[in-house]
Structures are given as C-alpha cells and as structure tokens.
Amino acid sequence: MREFEFTRATSLDGAAEQFASGGEAAFIAGGHTLLPAMKSRLRMPDRLIDITGIPGLDRIERDGDRLWIGATARHATVADDATVKSAIPSLAKLALLIGDPQVRNRGTLGGSITNNDPAADYPAACLALDATIETTGGRYQADDFFLGMFTTALADGEIVTRVGFRLPQAGAYAKFRHPASRYAMVAVYVARFVDGWRVAVTGAAPAVFRWTGAEAALAAGQPTDGLLLDPSELNSDIHASAEYRAHLCTVMLAKAVAELV
Amino acid sequence: MQTRLTLNGTARELDIAPATLLVDLLRDDLALTGTHVGCDTSQCGACNVLIDGVAVKSCTVLAVQLDGAEITTIEGLASDGALHPMQAAFKEHHGLQCGFCTPGMVIAGLDIARRHGGSASRETIAHELEGNLCRCTGYQNIVSAIEAGSKAMQDA
Numbered sequence: 001m002r003e004f005e006f007t008r009a010t011s012l013d014g015a016a017e018q019f020a021s022g023g024e025a026a027f028i029a030g031g032h033t034l035l036p037a038m039k040s041r042l043r044m045p046d047r048l049i050d051i052t053g054i055p056g057l058d059r060i061e062r063d064g065d066r067l068w069i070g071a072t073a074r075h076a077t078v079a080d081d082a083t084v085k086s087a088i089p090s091l092a093k094l095a096l097l098i099g100d101p102q103v104r105n106r107g108t109l110g111g112s113i114t115n116n117d118p119a120a121d122y123p124a125a126c127l128a129l130d131a132t133i134e135t136t137g138g139r140y141q142a143d144d145f146f147l148g149m150f151t152t153a154l155a156d157g158e159i160v161t162r163v164g165f166r167l168p169q170a171g172a173y174a175k176f177r178h179p180a181s182r183y184a185m186v187a188v189y190v191a192r193f194v195d196g197w198r199v200a201v202t203g204a205a206p207a208v209f210r211w212t213g214a215e216a217a218l219a220a221g222q223p224t225d226g227l228l229l230d231p232s233e234l235n236s237d238i239h240a241s242a243e244y245r246a247h248l249c250t251v252m253l254a255k256a257v258a259e260l261v
Numbered sequence: 262m263q264t265r266l267t268l269n270g271t272a273r274e275l276d277i278a279p280a281t282l283l284v285d286l287l288r289d290d291l292a293l294t295g296t297h298v299g300c301d302t303s304q305c306g307a308c309n310v311l312i313d314g315v316a317v318k319s320c321t322v323l324a325v326q327l328d329g330a331e332i333t334t335i336e337g338l339a340s341d342g343a344l345h346p347m348q349a350a351f352k353e354h355h356g357l358q359c360g361f362c363t364p365g366m367v368i369a370g371l372d373i374a375r376r377h378g379g380s381a382s383r384e385t386i387a388h389e390l391e392g393n394l395c396r397c398t399g400y401q402n403i404v405s406a407i408e409a410g411s412k413a414m415q416d417a
Contacts, residue, residue, distance in 0.1 A: 006262055006279035006325050028323070035282075035321050036302065048279065050326055076315075100392025101372055103303060105315045106322065180304065182391070 001038045005047040009054055012136055012159060018049045019157040027051050027159060029072045032099070032107035033115040057110075057161060062087050066132070066164040071110025079104065088129065089261050090171035094121050094189070097175050099182050110160045113145075116152050116207065118235070119183035123208040124173070127200035128189035129165040136161060149206040168193050174255035176203075176248050178239055185240050186248040190218070190256040199253065204234050204245045214253055224253050264328045269293075269337030275324075283319035283327065284308045287334060295335035295364045299394065306393030307361060309368035310334050316372035318392070335364035338371075346417055347371055347410035356406030358397035369393050370407035379415030383408060 005023075009015035019025045023046030028034050030052075037043040051057065057072040060081050067087040069078060078084055079095035098104055098112075098121050112122040113133065126133065126142035133140045137158045145153050154160070168191035175187035184203030188211070191198045197218040199211040217224050229249050231242035240248070265274045268291070277286060287293040287310070296319060299307030303321040310319045311333040338345035344352065347370050357363040373381055373389050381389070386404045395403060 001280045001282075003278065003280050006323070008328065028326070031323060031326070032303065032321055035323070039301070048323075052326065099303075100306070101376075101389050102306060102309055102316050102318045102369070102392045105372070106317045 001035075002041070002044050004045055006050065007047065008050045011054060012161070015049050015051055015054065015159060016136060016157055018047070021047075023047055025049060025157075029111050030074060030106040030108040031111075032103055033111050033117065037115075051159065058108075059162070060084060062167075063164075065167050067091070067167060068162050068164045069109055070162045071160045072108050075099070075104035075107050075109075075112075076101070078109065087167055088165055088171060090168075090173050090189070090191075091125055091129065091165060094125050094173040094175075097121060097173070097177065097182075103182075109163060113163065114152060114154060114160055116146055116148075116150055117183070118149050118206055118208070119178075119185075119203040120208075121173075121175070121184060121187065121202065124184075124187055124189040124200040124202040125165065126163060127208055127210055128173075128191040128198045129168060129171065130191075130193070130198060131166065132164040133160060134162050134164065135159060143210075146208050151207070166193070168198075170260040172256040172259040172261060174252040174259065176252055186245050186252055188214075188249060188252040188256050190214075190253065190260065192218075192260065201229075201249055204229070204249055206235065211249070211253070218257070224257060225250065227253065262325045264325050266327050266329065267331040269333055277324045279323065279325050281324045283310065283322040283324045283332075286324040287319065293334050293336050297361055297364060299362065299365075304392070304394070305362070306365040306369055306390075309365035309372075309393070311368060311371065314375065316368050335367060338367070346413035347374065347407070350410030350413060351403075351406040354402050354406040354409055356399070356403045358395075358399045362393060362395045362397075366390070366393055366395070366403050366407075370410055373407055374411040374414050377411065379412035381408070381411060 025047040026045040058070040075095045075098045085092045131142040171191040173189045186203045189200045197215045199214040202208045231246045234242040234245045236242040297307040299305035303318045308319040
C-alpha cells in the first residue's frame, strides 16, 4: 500500500473536519472493503480517518416499525444480536452469510453499503427492506441510494451513521455463494409488507436492483417459476454466464419465497 | 503514529507507520513469525490472530487502528512451557501436516470455542472453518482437534 496519513476521529464533526483538510481522504471502519482496494491500488487515499472511535455509531435498536443498525456494527454482531433476530430474522441470517467468521468479526454494515459492491449482501437487504439510510447530510431511501456499480448517492465527506430497516411481515434471503470468495453469484432478498412485496437481487448485475416482475407476481399470488430476467442485462464472467445467472435468480427467488419467516 | 496495545499480555507503546498491516507489524517489526501470510487477500486465514479475544485476519487490519486493543498471536497461547489445550489437541489429533496453516487454524478453533463452547458439532466446526485453507487437504484431523480442544477448554 502507498503511504498515507491516519487520524482517529472521536466525533462526526471531527471526522468531517479531518476529511476536509486537503488531499483525497477516506473513512475507515472495519477496512474489509477499503484495505483490499488499497492493496490493489484501486484506491490511493492521502488520508484515512478512523471512525470506529465515534461513540454510538455501532448501536442497534428497534424504534416502531424500523430496526436501526449503526454504521460501524460488525457483521458478527448483527448476526448474533437478539434485537435483530427477533425483529428481522432474515437480516440476521444474511449477516451470517457474509464472508467467513473472521471477516464477519471485522467488516461493518456502513462499509458494505457505501462500497456498493455488485455482489455485496447488505445492499440487497436495504432495497428489499425499504431501508432509510441516515447520514451526516440527511436521509436517503434505499431506492435512491444505490446508483450503480460501486456508486452511491453519498457526497464527498458524507458519513453513513445508521440504517433503518423496515420490519416486514416476513422475509428471506437466498444466496448462491461463490465457493471461494463467498460473495453472491446471485442472491435474492424477498420481503412481504402489509402494502406489498419487495424483491432485491444482488450479484447478478452491475449493481443491486429490484425485481419488479417478481414483486408483481407475488402480489398477485401468481407462481414465480416462469419468471426469467433478461440475460442481456446481467453479468457474465469467469464464474457464471448471464444465462446461468438469470436461471439462478429464478431458483433463488423460489428458495427465498419457500423460506419466508 | 503512537499506538498503545497489549501484545500477548505485555503492554507496548509503538510508533507505527499508518500503512502497516497488523501481520507485517507482527512478523517484520516484532519478529513474531508464527502468524503467516498465505494469500494477503483475507481468504486463507493463515494470518488469524485474536483482537480483544475475537479472531480476525491480520492481513486486512491496520495496526494503527488497534490503539488500546489486546492482541494474542500463536506465540501467546502457551504458558509456562505448557501448550494451550487447543494446541495440545492439534498435536494429539495430528491436526497438522506441513504446519503452514496451523497457527491460523488454532486461532480459528479458539474463536469456534468462544462461540460454541465445547458443544460445536463436527459439521459446525467444518462449516466455520470456511475462512481457513489447508493445502495439504488435512481437514478431518483439524476438525477432530478443534472438537477435542474446545471440549478440553470447557473442562479446564
């Protein structure tokens, strides 16, 4: 890695000040997306600002019809948290499917969604669970937050503070894991709300997206096994062709629907 | 950057360059070469250490982020010349062949014991070793060692 400056923030205001003090800066928490990007020199920041020392950023609490999870909450914590498990069991299960135990002990929710990797898990949860993403600059609905591959609506220097997942009546996350990287080859999050269904797909396309055809079919009580996404809009790489990914999406959708809790 | 941490039970105050990965601090600066670098891409688990009792991949942690933390490496497990129960179980059950992955496997085993006590099934242990690679293909005995080591820790 290239050399950089490093500062430890103890408040959100302090972190913003440090970010604005010149050069290219980046925030770091668990580092499990940023450090690999820096090792390969995809990212070469001049300054890193550690936000893990900011009090309260890892808090988990239920407030009415939303479950709020702090940005620096680690995947292992979310997977094992009693509040998460009782409010949205499918979200705890998703956290348990990220990476491996050591990765889950370090990686954070905020890091996952701000990186918006095309195969990351949490972006699918945010979309399917109609999440509100709270930042130092305001609030976003998940539908307006994930803009494209590795791209979000965040402005420079804006910090995600917490994410409010709307409690569904039932939800399930079905993931076909790449056996080496454990990233999603394809994963589908299905959530049923009193006012309709939401279905989010990750791993299949350049960025996470909602499968509106599946949402409509589920809302109408129609079978989903005849649904097929257009392969021309899906990823094709050494791991899977677009046609195979389209098929996997249909299979993972059925699996999620069968596992709704 | 000044960083205070506790390493294998000893308080240290170190001046660390920000770009230093924990594994490089351990191996290159502190000569604790029991922690290995297998892949450097947070996949193989050879670099596992305990930070505040929890297993992490030290190739993907900045040392300067560990101010105030307690770090335990494979060198810190034995006490007074006696192997830690998890290490003793690896020896007893032939849980190592070439030995390269072993320090990371032992640390992963300690994390499994932390989460499940001595009650993890072989299936659970095998599943939770998904972040550790053994290129000698010796997983059966590694699972046996962690099973026995976890039980020994519970009984100790």
